[in-house]
Amino acid sequence: MVLRSTTPVSPDKGASKRKPGGTRHFWVALLSSSALLAPLPAIAQSVGETGSGTTLETITVEGGGQTAIGPDASIVAKDTSTGSKTNTPLLDLPASVSVVTEQEMRERGVQTLDQALSYTAGVSTDIYGSDDRYDFYLIRGFYSGGSKYRDGLPIRTQNFTTSRLEPYGMQRIEVLKGSTSTLFGLNGPGGIVNAITKRPQAATFGEVYTTLGDDHVETGTDFGGVLDENGEWSYRLTAKWQDGNNGADFTDDDRIYIAPALTWNPTDATTFTILTDYNKRDGSPGTSIPLGSGLDTKTFLGEPDFNNMDTIERNIGYSFEHDFANGLQFRQVARHTNLDLDYETVYGASADPTARRTAFAVYGELESFAIDNQLQYDASFGRFDSRTLVGLEYTRTTTDETRYDGSAAGIDIYDPSFCGVECITWASVSNSDFGMTTKAVYLQEELTLDDRWILTLGGRYDHVDSSTGSSAGSYSATDEAFTKRVGLTYKATSEISLYANYSESFEPVGANRVSFASPPQPQEGEQYEIGVKYQPTAIDALFTLAFFDLTQNNVAQWNPTYTEQIQIGQVNVRGVELEGKIAVTDSTNLTLAYSYWDPKIEKDLNPALVGNRPERVPNHLASIWADYTIPGNGTIGDVTLGLGARFVGKTYGDIANTTELASRTVFDAAVNYKVTENASLQVNATNLFDKEYVTHVDTWSNSAWYGDRRTVKATLRYTW
Template sequence: MTNGGATTMRNRGRVALVASALMMTTALVPVLLATPVMAQQAGQNSLENQHEFDIPAQSLTRALAQFGVQSGLQVTVDGALVRGLEGRAVTGTMRADTALEVLLGGTGLNYDVTGDGTVVIEALQTGAAADGEVLDPVRVEATGVELSGPNDAITDSFVANRSRTASKTDTPVLDDSAAVSVVTQKELETRNVQDVQQAVAYTAGVQAGEYGSDVRYDYVRLRGFYSLLSTYRDGLSSRTYNFTTARQEPYGLQQVDILKGSTSSLFGMNGPGGLVNLVTKRPEDEASGEVFTTFGENHLRGGGDVTGPVAEDSNWTYRLTGLWQDAERAQDYSQDDRIYIAPAFTYAPKAGTELTLLTSYSKRESNLGYGYPIGIETSRDTFFGEPDFNNFDTEETNLGYEFSHQITDKLEFRQNARYTRVNLDYETVYLNDTTPLGDRYAFAVYGELDRFAIDNQMQYDTAIHDNLDSKTLVGIDYNRDQNNERSRNGTATAIDPYNPVYCGIGCINFTSSSETEITQAAYGLYAQEQLTIADDWIATVGGRFDYVQSDTDTISSGTTTERDDHKYTSRLGMTYKATDEVSIYGNYSESFQPVYSNLASRPEGVKPQEGTQYEVGVKYQPAEMDALFTVALFDLTQENVSQSQLSGGSYVYKQIGEINSRGAEFEGKVSLDDRTNLTLAYTYLDAEIKDDVVTANIGNRPEMVPEHTASAWIDHTIPEHGVFGDLTFGGGLRFVGARYGDSANDVPIGSHTVADAMVSYMVTDNVSVAVNATNLFDREYISSNTFGSRYYGDGRTVLATLKYSW
């Protein structure tokens, strides 16, 4: 595309963007004008009116919010006044004042009613206040919005009932018309996960760690499609392109959400398989904390996590999470050193107004895991590079916030934003994957990434009719990535793979270098309507317009390539609540994924990758136990698929055409009696190449996509008895079926099953010791066989953790 053509396209895109923004703003005007009238009507409700209440025993803050919803009354309270208090359960038809008295029973709080009908929660007057001294309250509006959602860490269960990821609204998982899996903090801690790949390894529809010991990135496939471009942090894009990125620290996460299927109608640029959303630990109202140390073979780690109010009666809460690690991996001359620190603060002046500051600094010093060229049979720990030129070091800084404000009892504004800075030092020497064996190449990348993302949302909830509830979401988001990379290519002195002798940096000869800067700006406008009909039917309709500018400046050659892409994507879903425990759902959704990595080396005719999905499923959440079961059937198709293929002795990107992935998923998560946790997952994929530039590949199975994957985990706690504390045993199996390492299906890869295990013991109420093992039986297996090299999976790792918590 010429610069003139790019300018014309860009102007057209901006006109479309402005027009869409005006239409969306116009649509909001009636809502904004109507809200004062609605608020006034709500304020006229009386405490003497009878209502149907169903408020479980829970934190008083949430209980008062639900009381506001179910009574239609406006409630105000000092946030510090109710912090840490529990509200009693209220169930049945009764007057609002009766329900409020039951709710406040035993809390030491009372209420008053102002002239405009607002209910004010206040402390019983004692001491100076009783003698006539008036204390100025700091009031917090409880506007009737249920406060539960993804910001609440689930610390005592493997089961999550809600996730904001699937719809960007606080919708129960049972009601979502999509398959969504949640790995809770309890599950992350029980399995002592060391990276994101381990976090999602027991999830249906997910294939993780396909490059085995190569730990540069978190390699995840969703429903057969690669998802480096579909990683999110707190709902904001954290996608990877080219080389410069940093792996996320799992100790800094409170949960991981996996949304399956095409998601572009809400999130914009994504693959058809779905996305992974990493949720950062947030401040909590109650003070708590832990410190720990983890040790194993050539592995030492220490860290801690503390949270609570900044001061007594404060509207500020904080959380400080950090760790330090000095470790080696199994391969010779490897390391996995980490520093991570994440301060976070939440300011909640009003229930309904909240600002959370999320910051983090992460530094990793690590290496690459090496592939073994075909024809070499040696130890999987053998090192073929140069110890002094063997680095994949990253430094990442994040500064972000989440803000929400309840404008009225029905209208809420939310804004999430984050700035990210990543620095990369990538240096390696590796074996040539063709004869003569022993020849080596050298490669280096020095990169800087600056990323800014912001998402603005307005949500309006109302009852249109007695049997028709509406939840309307509109949003505008913006993402800008600027990635500068300086690369060097060359050779190194040949080596004997069976008796390696290293020669140092002096034997590396660089023959070429380049510098490239890729800048991508993405603008998105989206809207979604969720209609609940007669409490049993939930219809979801959504649409989004994306406009993407991608500019590649090859500084070393003085050339610039500009590209603009735009796309409207849609989503249609329906959920039927057959019972309170069973829902049946179906959806149609679309995906949009521009090809933007190093555009200067690609043909001008390259097109965005586009996908569609059809899905039906059943979810079962039994009332008698803490459990959630999901069965999903799906049919995904992606067109204009771009892959790296061997051509003329080097790898180039080509658009191979079309891939279809049909299949079924089953997933179950259960937590019983605080003693037993169970996860089950099975995935069947019937994947096929429908179109390819190499016609002989049509009808073959896509590379690295197995037909069957399965996993199971169970742990059980034997409760304390006499002088003995709680004792927990756990174990799991992960199975990945046979697959091919190429589109021609000429390179078969066998199936493998690995076992994990754990045991933990509560020494006292505050002190625990745990031992976790991955690949318990040290199974040697090939995780992938691509680009002419075999990659082995990680061997056995055993880590012991001593923890003190309060």
């Protein structure tokens, strides 16, 4: 490893960048599967060929049917591939999975992943308010922003270098709750979010839209269709351009998203889809104000010329499926990612105008590759049906970051006068490299008796090599874990199922372990859950009720003098979740969610903290969204009215539970007018009554972060 100079200098965005050699992993892994792919041409038969040489007529399917990855016909999903890595009805899974469909995201005018999840049971969003650097959320009381997936492959975050998902590029977003390492490897105990990328469809479709709002201009398109007469080739192009802000002075939320996709479907048994995208975001770090200052929550106290959270992300990947008949299927999904980050900020202003603020900058580059191979075998033995899944997964992520630490001149918070980059003094600059390689093998058996009892058994072995290097030294570490999962589903009727499960998770600590008092172990989680699901046949709906007991062990804590870390911490969350998604009629939709969490610190170095509630974790979460369409009469088009409410109970800003943050209820609304059969005008309002509320308090700096204030956006959309 070559270490760079640590002489304090002004940040140079280009000087610190390098190109890690991760690209070769993509081609190595792709070629490694060639032995499996080689026999396929001998099996495949063109759609346009028959034994007599007759060319079959092309059939166009309007709308398409629901699948385990979407697209979905309504706000109610029926199947999922996230819950077991097999295409399984939600009713059959021994776990709680929530699905936010593309239609639901459109009705609510979703702009961020945070908004997409805000009406989901078991998920707490907006936990850092105006801090929009990353996708922040809790699942079942545990921070899970690092447990984010796309098309079943992990989105690894190393230190500061990562990006945010673009919801417009997704056709559904799924939340698998509870410990998930048996399926997905190293993760936090609360659960994961898996976003499914938009793919080509069998029918021609398209839309173009423009959105306007306060300091917000946006336009986009999403279209696709079949390229040849036999229907073997289809394509899709999704694109979006946006010029906006993050709701505060001197902030940006500018985006360019372009995602071409191409599918080759030579037979009913074989599908190969190439998924690519370019995602450029010019954003801003979080804005805060001194607690109790009485300032407007939109007040900016940093430096406008040094306030950036900019990322450029490039992805190329594919999804391959082949059914060999006789019950044997093979699936492979892979993705290569390159990501650049420019993060610049000045923060920490106080009531004392002479007190210097903190200046901070990170310039990073991340390169990653992930591939997951799955072999599934389905068989029947009398009263038993068996589904066996064997998987091999490999991931590699490398990150190179250059970090600058310094300070900036003080500012009068009541009459700010900005001084620019010239008033920043840099004290240090450091370079760090991070790397992580994971190799995993997993096995899952789903055994069904008499179409009523479904026993799910799973096990996974993960081998993790991690490394980090800087001017302070280089470190490496190896972690191994075998995690287990047991689930049982009983289908009492064709509409009602009862289930129970036990599952585990693990999450390694970083490679630099010098500060630990003893060799550290991965943080581990285990969950016990029971629940019931109801999917009536009379209406399009799904109701889920779940009870869970979730514990995380080996939580690392600093001793009182901050000289070493000790893994003595233990946190437990018991809870209840109720969720309902109902398409009552073609004109009425209803989404209901309620969560009760009983979070508790079970073990801590400080005995006085045992029994306290972890910071930012509420006891109660509730939400409701309803929309109703008033049919038109020929002269006037259909009018859809939507209204939603989100409740978050009180939380604490510290684990000592001395800083209490009040509960809040925030309302959202939507109106959609169908101008013609193909054109519509929609207006969405979030935080309709412009409620002011604190979501997070930094007790060290006495700074408060506020939730997003009211935003109103109007969208004119044309579809075909």
